Amino acid sequence: MIISSSLTIGQITFILRVAIQILTYIGLAIIGTLILGSAPRVASLTTHDTLNRIVGASSATSSTVKWLFGRTRGNPAESAPPRGLILIFFFALSYTIFVSLSDIGFLGFVSCVVPGPSTFDTPASVKSTAGAQSLLLSNTVNGTELSKVRTYHCDASALTQFEGGNVAYNCTAWRNSTLADQGFYSQINNTDTDVLVPIQLAHYKYKNESFFDYNTFNIGPTSQLVIEPIINGGLAIAPHPTGVRMVAGVPDLQPNTKVELSKAMAVEVDVGCMSLGVFGMKVTYDLADSGTDYMRTNGSWRNYTGPDYMQDILSKTVDDIRLYLQPLFNTSTIDSSGYIASINSSNAIFSPAANVASYRLPKASFSSLGPDDDFIGNCTVALQQKLGIPIGGDKPGSMCSFIGIGGTRGGNGTLQQGFERMLCAASTQVNLVDATVQVDATRNVSVNLTRLPSSLTYLKADFWATMTSDNGTVKFDPYTPYERYTLASEPKSPTSHFIPQRSASITSVQRGQGSAGNAISAIAPIVLASNGIFSGNTYAGLSFLPEGFNHVDTGTSRLAQWVGQVGGSYILGSLGYNGWAALQTRPIEVASTGGRLGSCYKPYYALGFIPLVLSAAIVLCWAVLLLFGGSLFGTGKVKDVYGGLSTYSAAMCPGASPSDTLVAWETAPQPHLRPLSDGYPLTVNSNATALTYLKVSPAHP
Numbered sequence: 001m002i003i004s005s006s007l008t009i010g011q012i013t014f015i016l017r018v019a020i021q022i023l024t025y026i027g028l029a030i031i032g033t034l035i036l037g038s039a040p041r042v043a044s045l046t047t048h049d050t051l052n053r054i055v056g057a058s059s060a061t062s063s064t065v066k067w068l069f070g071r072t073r074g075n076p077a078e079s080a081p082p083r084g085l086i087l088i089f090f091f092a093l094s095y096t097i098f099v100s101l102s103d104i105g106f107l108g109f110v111s112c113v114v115p116g117p118s119t120f121d122t123p124a125s126v127k128s129t130a131g132a133q134s135l136l137l138s139n140t141v142n143g144t145e146l147s148k149v150r151t152y153h154c155d156a157s158a159l160t161q162f163e164g165g166n167v168a169y170n171c172t173a174w175r176n177s178t179l180a181d182q183g184f185y186s187q188i189n190n191t192d193t194d195v196l197v198p199i200q201l202a203h204y205k206y207k208n209e210s211f212f213d214y215n216t217f218n219i220g221p222t223s224q225l226v227i228e229p230i231i232n233g234g235l236a237i238a239p240h241p242t243g244v245r246m247v248a249g250v251p252d253l254q255p256n257t258k259v260e261l262s263k264a265m266a267v268e269v270d271v272g273c274m275s276l277g278v279f280g281m282k283v284t285y286d287l288a289d290s291g292t293d294y295m296r297t298n299g300s301w302r303n304y305t306g307p308d309y310m311q312d313i314l315s316k317t318v319d320d321i322r323l324y325l326q327p328l329f330n331t332s333t334i335d336s337s338g339y340i341a342s343i344n345s346s347n348a349i350f351s352p353a354a355n356v357a358s359y360r361l362p363k364a365s366f367s368s369l370g371p372d373d374d375f376i377g378n379c380t381v382a383l384q385q386k387l388g389i390p391i392g393g394d395k396p397g398s399m400c401s402f403i404g405i406g407g408t409r410g411g412n413g414t415l416q417q418g419f420e421r422m423l424c425a426a427s428t429q430v431n432l433v434d435a436t437v438q439v440d441a442t443r444n445v446s447v448n449l450t451r452l453p454s455s456l457t458y459l460k461a462d463f464w465a466t467m468t469s470d471n472g473t474v475k476f477d478p479y480t481p482y483e484r485y486t487l488a489s490e491p492k493s494p495t496s497h498f499i500p501q502r503s504a505s506i507t508s509v510q511r512g513q514g515s516a517g518n519a520i521s522a523i524a525p526i527v528l529a530s531n532g533i534f535s536g537n538t539y540a541g542l543s544f545l546p547e548g549f550n551h552v553d554t555g556t557s558r559l560a561q562w563v564g565q566v567g568g569s570y571i572l573g574s575l576g577y578n579g580w581a582a583l584q585t586r587p588i589e590v591a592s593t594g595g596r597l598g599s600c601y602k603p604y605y606a607l608g609f610i611p612l613v614l615s616a617a618i619v620l621c622w623a624v625l626l627l628f629g630g631s632l633f634g635t636g637k638v639k640d641v642y643g644g645l646s647t648y649s650a651a652m653c654p655g656a657s658p659s660d661t662l663v664a665w666e667t668a669p670q671p672h673l674r675p676l677s678d679g680y681p682l683t684v685n686s687n688a689t690a691l692t693y694l695k696v697s698p699a700h701p
Contacts, residue, residue: 107605109600121587122583135233150215153188154171220574226571239561264435275421276318292342305555314423356542356559359403424559454489481518542569
C-alpha cells in the first residue's frame, strides 16, 4: 500500500506523532472533565483520595507554573525555598515539553537505497573456459574455428632492408600460436593492446597460405552511432561532447554497481571543431536554385568546441582558409547582417535531411588544383608539432578534416536547405589510468578516468607478400602491419601519450596479422569522415542525424558530439576483448552502490533530541548524587503522606479506617469534606454527584 509519493518516512512519523500527542492531550482533558462531572457527593475516603490524586495530576502543570512565577517575584509569607526544589520544578515542567520537541528528530528518517554486498568479477564477466571461447568466437566471423586462426605477438622489431631495395619493419622476436591456445596469453595484461582482438577476425585463405599465414579482419564503425556510454564485451565505451574514451578490462556490470580499475589502459580521442563562417543556402522548392555560399564578416562567426590545445591551430588554419576564399565572394553584396554572397553558385551538396558530410573547398579557377590537401596537411603538421607526435611515417593519417552539417533551415518564412562548413581536428591518446565505471539504477553508464604517469612503447612489424617481376625484381605487397602499444607505470613520466595516426581504408576487408593496434592508430582520420568515407552505401546511416527533416542545429558543439559518437561506433565495430586474457585476469571487486530499500537519517535533525537528552542526563546525574548522599532512600514515605487525602485522614476520621469511612461534600461554611456518622442529616440527595450538589447548594461567604 502506497502511503505517499512525496513525504519521507520521517515526515510521516512526525505528523503522526504530533497528531497522537494532540489527541492524547485532548482525550486526557475530556476524560478529566468526565471524571469531575461523575464524582459522587458521598463516597468513601478512599474514593475521594483517588479523585484528589487525579485532579492533582491534571492541574500539576498550571500549579507548577504559578508557583515558579510566584517565587521569582518573591513571597513575603514564606522563606526562600531551596534552589534545588526550584530547579527540579523547572525540569518537571520542561521535561514534557522536551519530549514533544524530540518529535522533530523523527523528521530525519528517510527511505533510501542502501548498497548490497560487494562481489568479484572478471573482464566481460568471463568465468569459465566456455565463456572465454564464446567471447573469442563473438569477435570472429561466424563459423570460424579458433584453432585455425593464427595469432602473433611481436616483442621486438627493426627497420630492415631486403633485396630489391625493399625496406620494412621486420619482427625479430616472434611468438605465434592460434586463438585456441589459452596459455599463449598468460603473459599479456590489461596495459597491452594485444589484450584486445579485432572484430570479424578469420583465417585468410589464399594460394600461398602454406608459406604466409594471414588473417582478415574489420576496421570501421558499425552502422549506428553510439549515443550513450555502454559496456560491451569487456570494453567501456563512453562518447562525450568533445570525443570518446574507451577503457579495457571492464566486467559486465548490473544496475547499481561500480568497478574501480587500477592501472588500466584507456584510449582517448579528443575532437575540436571550428566554424569557417561560410555556409551555403538554397530554396527547397526552387529546382533551378543551385544554392549560394555566404561568408560572415561580423565578429560572431568564429565558434569553437573542443579542447583548448587545438583552438589556436584551428583558428590559424581557418584564417588562412578564409583568406583564400575571400576573392570568391562579392564584397559589394554585403547586407545588414554582415553576409557577403559568393560570385559563383555553391559547390555544397544540399539535402533536406539533417546530415553530416565532408566537403571540398571551391577552386580559385577551373584549371587550378584544389587547396584542400595543403590546408589539411598544414593543420595536421601543426598539431603533430604541438603534441610531440612524430611527423611523417608510413601512410600518415590526417588529424584535420573539412566537415559540416546540412539539412533543413528556415528563414523569412521560406523553407530552405543549408550547409554549414567547419574545420575539425581529432587526436588519439593511449594512457594508463585509474578508472571508475558505474551503472546506475536506470542502466546509465558513467566512466571517469584519472591519468597516471607512465611510459608508452610502440612496436610495428610489417606484413607483406613478395612478387617477382619478369626481370627478376622482387617487390613487396604490403598488408596491414602488426601494431602494438604497451604501457608501463613510471612515476616521473608524462600522463598523456598522443600517438601518430595512420591512413586506413574502411571500404575493404583488412589483411594481415590482425592486431588491436591497427584500429587504434587509424581512429582519428576515420571518425573525421575524411575524403567522404561515409558517403557510400555502407556507412551512409552514420551521416544522418535524428533531427530528420526538421530544423537542424548547425553549431560546432553538435558536430563535435557527432564525431565522438562515430568514435564510439568505430571502437565497437573494430575492437573486442580477448576471452583467454579475461579468464586469466585476477578477479576485480565490484561494489554495490544501492538496490535495497532501507532507512537513512539526516543528522542535523538530531538537534531535536538534544534538549531531552541533556535534561535526562542532568536528572540522572542528580539522582546519582542524591543516591550516594542517601537522600533518595525513604522517599516513598513522603509520597504516601503527600498523596491524596491520606495526610488529613487522621484529623478527619480519628481512629477509623479510611476504607470504612464515608465522607460527604458540605458547603457550610465553605465547601469541604465531612465524615458521616449515624443519624447525620443530608440536606440534598445523597446519590447526587458532587457537581450537582455544589451547583444547587446555597452559596456561603
